[in-house]
Structures are given as structure tokens and as C-alpha cells.
Amino acid sequence: MRIAYRVETVRAAEQELIARLPDGALMQRAAAGLAAATAGMLGRVYGARVVVLAGSGDNGGDALYAGARLARRGAGVSAVLLAPDRAHPDGLAAFLRAGGRVADDPYDVLAAADLVLDGITGIGGHGGLRPDAVPVARAARGSNALVVAVDLPSGIEADSGEVLGEALHADATVTFGAYKPGLLVDPAHAYTGAVRLVDIGLEPHLPSVPDCEALQHADVAQLLPVPTGESDKYRRGVVGIVAGSARYPGAAVLAVAGALHGGAGAVRYVGPAADDVIARFPETLVSAGPPAKAGRVQAWVVGPGLGDAPGVEEVLAADVPVLVDADGLRGLDPAVVRDRAAPTLLTPHAGEAAALLGVSRAEVESARLRSVRELADRYGATVLLKGSTTLVADPGGRAPVRVNPTGTSWLATAGSGDVLSGLAGSLLAAGLTARDAGSVAAYLHGLSARHAANGAPLTASSVASSLTNAWRDVYA
Structure with a gap:
């Protein structure tokens, strides 16, 4: 599992470690790791042309020390000092002793560079790049050089993932x-490129609970429900789906597809699209409704393609976990959700989240982490915020926000969210918590999309069909 911590937490851990080490040792560890990582990216260090963009403070010092190491291995290394009077003095001295030189014209050296180290701002930077750094950053990005961010790309917000001004796009980040x-x-993640973590000995000094975490294959494999010899369809979980309408029968079909491929023991469908559902999936148990008369379920999914049809209030009154998506989110009363004894999972996209929060879609998309936390607190429910980075948050900050690392931009297609709802609902019915069901479903959904797309357009139906391959991939 990848885990992430806020700047304040990282700095506190660094101070604890620094107190136990010789002076400057921690910076040397970081510089050594950075130099080794960039050397691997260059392939051949001797004769390579490297430019260090060094701001003030420790981030610039890390970059200068790494530049010194590369210079000692035969690279031609130039430094562009964004704040010459405040450059890290020891780092600059080491850089010059190793044969590095300070560039007279930053644009000449950038135009000829093979690799650029972005050490302009560190984890404490806020508000984007300063105006005087913008032309240099643009020149770096416009060159043919590989741009490697030192700790994080300059200009992004380390704690929130926001980008509040101009930032430097990196091809890779060494953190x-x-x-x-x-x-x-x-x-902000869109600016990082491939991210590599360098171990500098902080782990024993970091708290056990991070601020964010991202599941990996092994984590998902441990959470996925696997039937035993004693299992039957009820023990595996029965999920009820209230979805679809005369106008959107396909939403019902896709939600059922996600549930059936998501490991549910059985799927009960309630709604006007019963004929369409049965024609595609004859194993589905259909009912004319209302939901209370459909039969026993361990979880409900309500909302995909529902239009103005009834069903949301009745499902929310049930004493089992409920997933609310799409049309079910319109006008959703926070008090009703907060008063539920059973878990609730809300799965809005950015537009739906904006309506629930009373803000613009752009505001949600620019501050995804803050938005998902606010939604979870307002509704007292687990929230899965769909989008370029899918996030899952519990209310009250009682657990780290889960960040989904899988997916593809081809998932931006009609019906993909309906498949996700059915999949997550099946995992709720199998007994996973709302947080685990949402994050595991998002992981499998994104992984399935990669299988289905393979670099080309996909359909929501193909995502559902590829879920079996995603399960196998996780266990491989």
C-alpha cells in the first residue's frame, strides 16, 4: 500500500531523525537517492548535460548536492539559481567543488540539457510558482530534456493536491x-509523472495512520470475498438494485452487469427495465416492486438511470448498507442519511458532488481532497468521488482517504459509473465495509477498464465483461 502524509507530519518525522544523525546526513541521504535515481534515468551519466533549477532552502540544497554527485561521475552540470542570495550555501559550495558551474544564461543551458532537476520549491511552497520562476520553468518544460522533480513538482500544493498557480510539469518525481x-x-498528480520513493529512514518516525493511502494488488486480494465450500448464494451476498427507467433502461442492465461480475451470490432487480435485464442476464431475480417486497438482500444500490421514479426513500429506510448513485443523489437530504443506522455509500461524480455541496463543478475538480472530506462529513456517510482521481472518504476523518491508482481516461464513457455502482453494491452485500467496498470496486473497475481498453476506446459493457480478468490479475 502506498501511504501519504501531510507536510507537517513529514517535517516532524524529519526533525526526530535529524536529531539522531550527524549534521547534514539526512540531506546527503536524499541527495544520494536523487542522484542514483536520475543516473538510472539518464542511462549514461558521463557526458550528459544536466541543469539544476535551485530555489532557496533545503529543496534547492538537495538538488545541488545531487548535481554535485552527477558532476563527479562525469556529467556536465549547470545550476540556475532562482534566488542567488538565498541558495543553500553548503549545497552550492559542494556543487562548485565537484566541477558544477552556475549558468550565466539559464535559457542556453536549458535548451541543450538532457535532464533538468526541478528544485525550485519544496513541500512548503504555496500558491504556484513565483513570477520570476515562471519563464525558467516554461523553458525547462519546452526543452527536450527529461524533467525530474525533487520531492514534488514546483508549484503544486503538497497537502491538498491543488494547483493554485503555474506549476512545472515533471516527467518523473523523486520524493x-x-x-x-x-x-x-x-x-497535482497530473504534474508528477512517474513517482519514485527514496527511503531516507523516516518510516520509524511516522505515525501509523497516514492522511491518504492507495491500495495495491496485494491489499485488494486480501479484501476480496472468496466463497468457501459452505457458501451459498445468500452467504455470498444478495444485492438489490433499484435502477433504470423507460428512458434509461441500459443503466439498469449495466448496474446488474457490474453486480453479477462483482461476486454477488444473487442480484435482485426492482424497476421498469426488468425485461431488458432478464434478456441480458437471465440469472437475475426481478421484481415489479416496491423494494420492500422484492425479497431478502444484504445491500441495496439505488439511483442509476432512475429518473424521477420512486425508490430512494424506501431503500434508505432499510436496515442494510445502501449505495446511492446518480439520480438517487438529487435532492438527497443529509439528515436522512445521517440518521441511518446501517452504512451508506454515496458515489457522485464531480458535477453531482458540486450540486450536493452547493458549489461549482470547477471548485470540486480543483480541490478534490477537500471536497470528498466535506461531503463525507456533511452526510455522515462514506463518499466515493469519481473522476480523474477517484477518492473514498469516511466521515470525521477517522480513516485515511483512499486514492484509487487504477483506471484510464477511456473510462469517461456513458454507463461506466453504473457498472461501478453494481460492483460496489455486490461487495457491500458480501460484507465489506463501505470504505473497503468503494475503494476495492474503484480499483477493480479501473483495472478492468485497462484490460478492456488496451489503448483504445471502450464501452461500459466491456468494462463489466472484463471484471473477471481484473480479479484474476489481482491474484496473479
Whole structure:
């Protein structure tokens, strides 16, 4: 599992470690790891042309020390000092002793560079790049060089994943000691490129509970429900689905598809699209409704393609876990959700989240981490915020926000969210918590999309069909 910590937490851990080490040793660890990582990216260090963009403070010092190491291995290394009077003095001295030189013209050296180290701002930077750094950052990005961010791309917000001004797009990021939320969460995540973590000995000094975490295959494999010899369809979980309408019968079909491929022992469908559902999936148990008369279920999914049809209030009154999506989210009363004894999982996209919060969609998309936390607190429910980075948050900050690392931009297609709802509902019915059901479903959904797309357009139906491959992939 990848885990991420806020800047304040990382700095506290660094101070604890620094107190136990010789002066400057921690920075040397970071610089050594950075130099080794960039050397691997270059392939051949001797003769390579490297430019260090060094701001003030320790981040610039890390970059200068790493530049010194590369210079000693035969690279031609130039430094562009964004704040010459405040450059890290020891780092700059080491850089010059190793044969590095300070560039007279930053644009000449950037135009010829093979690799650029972005050490302009560190984890404490806020509000985007300063105006005087913007032309240099643009020149770095416009060159043919590989841009490697030192700890995080300059200009992004480390704690929130927001980008509040201009930032430097990196091809790769080498981060020290621990991931920071901004490296995992969009829009900042879009600036990081491939992220590599360098171990500098912080782990024993970090708290056991991070601020964010991202599941990996092994974590998902441990959470997935697997039937035993004693299992039957009821023990495996029966999920009820209230979805679809005369206008959107396909939403019902896709939600059922997600549930059936998501490991449910049985799926009960309630709604007007029964004929369409049975025609595609004859194993589905259908009912004309209302939900209370459909039969026993361990969880409900309500909302996909529902239109103005009834069903949301009745499902929310049930004493089993409920997933609310799409049309079920319109006008949702926070008090009704908060008063439920059983778990509730809300799965809005950015537009639906904006309506629930009373803000613009752009505001949600620019501050995804803050938005998902606020929604979870307002409704007293687990929230899965869909989008470029899917996030899952519990109310009250009682657990780290889960960041989904799988997916593809081809998932931006009609009906994919309906498949996700059915899949997550089946996991709720199998007994997973709302947080685990949402994050495991998002992981499998994104992984399935990668299988289905394979670099080309996909359909929601193909995502559902590929879920079996995603399960196998997780266990491989």
C-alpha cells in the first residue's frame, strides 16, 4: 500500500531523525537517492548535460548536492539559481567543488540539457510558482530534456493536491521519505509523472495512520470475498438494485452487469427495465416492486438511470448498507442519511458532488481532497468521488482517504459509473465495509477498464465483461 502524509507530519518525522544523525546526513541521504535515481534515468551519466533549477532552502540544497554527485561521475552540470542570495550555501559550495558551474544564461543551458532537476520549491511552497520562476520553468518544460522533480513538482500544493498557480510539469518525481497527498491526487498528480520513493529512514518516525493511502494488488486480494465450500448464494451476498427507467433502461442492465461480475451470490432487480435485464442476464431475480417486497438482500444500490421514479426513500429506510448513485443523489437530504443506522455509500461524480455541496463543478475538480472530506462529513456517510482521481472518504476523518491508482481516461464513457455502482453494491452485500467496498470496486473497475481498453476506446459493457480478468490479475 502506498501511504501519504501531510507536510507537517513529514517535517516532524524529519526533525526526530535529524536529531539522531550527524549534521547534514539526512540531506546527503536524499541527495544520494536523487542522484542514483536520475543516473538510472539518464542511462549514461558521463557526458550528459544536466541543469539544476535551485530555489532557496533545503529543496534547492538537495538538488545541488545531487548535481554535485552527477558532476563527479562525469556529467556536465549547470545550476540556475532562482534566488542567488538565498541558495543553500553548503549545497552550492559542494556543487562548485565537484566541477558544477552556475549558468550565466539559464535559457542556453536549458535548451541543450538532457535532464533538468526541478528544485525550485519544496513541500512548503504555496500558491504556484513565483513570477520570476515562471519563464525558467516554461523553458525547462519546452526543452527536450527529461524533467525530474525533487520531492514534488514546483508549484503544486503538497497537502491538498491543488494547483493554485503555474506549476512545472515533471516527467518523473523523486520524493523523499514518504509520499505526500499532492503526489497522489489530481490535479497535482497530473504534474508528477512517474513517482519514485527514496527511503531516507523516516518510516520509524511516522505515525501509523497516514492522511491518504492507495491500495495495491496485494491489499485488494486480501479484501476480496472468496466463497468457501459452505457458501451459498445468500452467504455470498444478495444485492438489490433499484435502477433504470423507460428512458434509461441500459443503466439498469449495466448496474446488474457490474453486480453479477462483482461476486454477488444473487442480484435482485426492482424497476421498469426488468425485461431488458432478464434478456441480458437471465440469472437475475426481478421484481415489479416496491423494494420492500422484492425479497431478502444484504445491500441495496439505488439511483442509476432512475429518473424521477420512486425508490430512494424506501431503500434508505432499510436496515442494510445502501449505495446511492446518480439520480438517487438529487435532492438527497443529509439528515436522512445521517440518521441511518446501517452504512451508506454515496458515489457522485464531480458535477453531482458540486450540486450536493452547493458549489461549482470547477471548485470540486480543483480541490478534490477537500471536497470528498466535506461531503463525507456533511452526510455522515462514506463518499466515493469519481473522476480523474477517484477518492473514498469516511466521515470525521477517522480513516485515511483512499486514492484509487487504477483506471484510464477511456473510462469517461456513458454507463461506466453504473457498472461501478453494481460492483460496489455486490461487495457491500458480501460484507465489506463501505470504505473497503468503494475503494476495492474503484480499483477493480479501473483495472478492468485497462484490460478492456488496451489503448483504445471502450464501452461500459466491456468494462463489466472484463471484471473477471481484473480479479484474476489481482491474484496473479
